[in-house]
Amino acid sequence: MATLMLRLAAPLQAWGSNSKFNIRTTEREPTKSGVIGMIAAAMGIKRNEESTIFKELVNLRFGVRVEKEGILLKDFHMVHEKKDSHLTERYYLSDAVFLVAIESNDINLLKNIEDAIKNPVYPLFLGRRSCPPTLPIVLGIRNNKLIDALKNEPSLTKQTNSKRIIYESSKDGVLIQDVPISFSQKHRQYGYRKVTEEIIHNKEHDAFEEL
Secondary structure (H helix, E strand, C coil): CEEEEEEEECCEECCCCCCECCEECCCCCCCHHHHHHHHHHHCCCCCCCCCHHHHHHHCCEEEEEEEECCEEEEEEEEEECCCCEEEEEEEEEECCEEEEEEEECCHHHHHHHHHHHHCCCCCCCCCCCCCCCCCCCEEEEECCCHHHHHHHCCCCCCCCCCEEEEEECCCCCEEEEEEEEECCCCCCEEEEEEEEEEEECCCCCCHHHHC
């Protein structure tokens, strides 16, 4: 088993899972559908394309460690259509940093994802087109299971206190609807998965340990 580690950071991110009508919300951390969509764009998979590789991406185990909690921002956006104009509310996370872990027993698939993100076919964004990521994104492949990788990866920020990790669980957990079945603009579909949230505590760095 191996795990690909990604760093997702940007001035703005938006990870909606239940946005409806004129209110576009965001979750507190990246959704599986949003990250799989980013990977699919990197690999050149089109929205209406139902390929074997897309099904393999959906079946990957997914987890997140929150390195820096984002600040929730609300933006008002005017949408102009042929016969009407209306105001929408769009929420974003400002200055957030996340460590994303993707687990698979197929290391070649993880290597293909890693190469695609480094050389994307389509532009990458963190939830919405107005949210391009900062670099680096790819941190590398670890020979660990997902939870071990999330707990053992060095901190990406100077934060030394506790952090949240959110990961897929086949037994216990809360059901959330963010598993992409179809990204088609005509008929988007999302399935459910179980997730568990856990708090991990970082050991503060002691300079005297190196003496």
